Amino acid sequence: GDSVTQMEGPVTLSEEAFLTINCTYTATGYPSLFWYVQYPGEGLQLLLKATKADDKGSNKGFEATYRKETTSFHLEKGSVQVSDSAVYFCALANQAGTALIFGKGTTLSVSS
C-alpha cells in the first residue's frame, strides 16, 4: 500500500541554519505530495504541495521538489527561524484522492 517515510527527528538547529528534512514515498502512479506543519498546540496546516513530477512547491521560504526518479519530496529552507519550530509531516494523497497518507512527522527545534 501507499506509504511515506520521513527522516527521524528531532532536528535541532541554530537560527539561520540550513534545513533539510528528507521524505520518500511508495505509491501507485504519481500521487500529489504535501508538507503539513503542526505548530505547538495547534492542528496541521498545509505548508506546500506539488501535484506532478518536477513541480516545486514553495511557501514561507520553504521549498520541496517532486522527484519521481527518486520518489522523494525533501523539504528545504535556507535560513530557519525560531518561529519555524514545529512538527513537519510529509504526506501523499491516495490514488482515489480520498485520504492523506502521512509520514511519522519530524520535530524541528530552532534556537536563537
Next chain:
Amino acid sequence: DTAVSQTPKYLVTQMGNDKSIKCEQNLGHDTMYWYKQDSKKFLKIMFSYNNKELIINETVPNRFSPKSPDKAHLNLHINSLELGDSAVYFCASSQDVGRLSNTEAFFGQGTRLTVV
C-alpha cells in the same frame, strides 16, 4: 471564526467509560475525516465521510463509531475506552470527496484523550 473546531480540547477519563468528541466545520466542505495521532506523532486516518455517507473506515475497533448528523458535523463516539486509546484525535475537512490531490485539507486543533 475557527474553520474546523473540535470539542473538548482535552479529555481525561477512566477505562471502560464511553465518551464523544465533537467536530464542526464552517467551510461548506462536503468531506470530513477523523485522524488519530499516537504518542510518536504518527498520524493515521480512521474514518472519512462525504455528505453524511461513510467513505473510508480503516481498521478501527468497533468501539469507535463516527456519527454525521449533517455534512458540517462529524462526531466520534468511543465505547469502553482502553488505555491504548490515549492519543490526539484530529478532525479535518476538505471540499468534495476524491479531490485531495488538488485541494487542501483543513484540520482542527485536536483533542488530547487520556485514558487512565
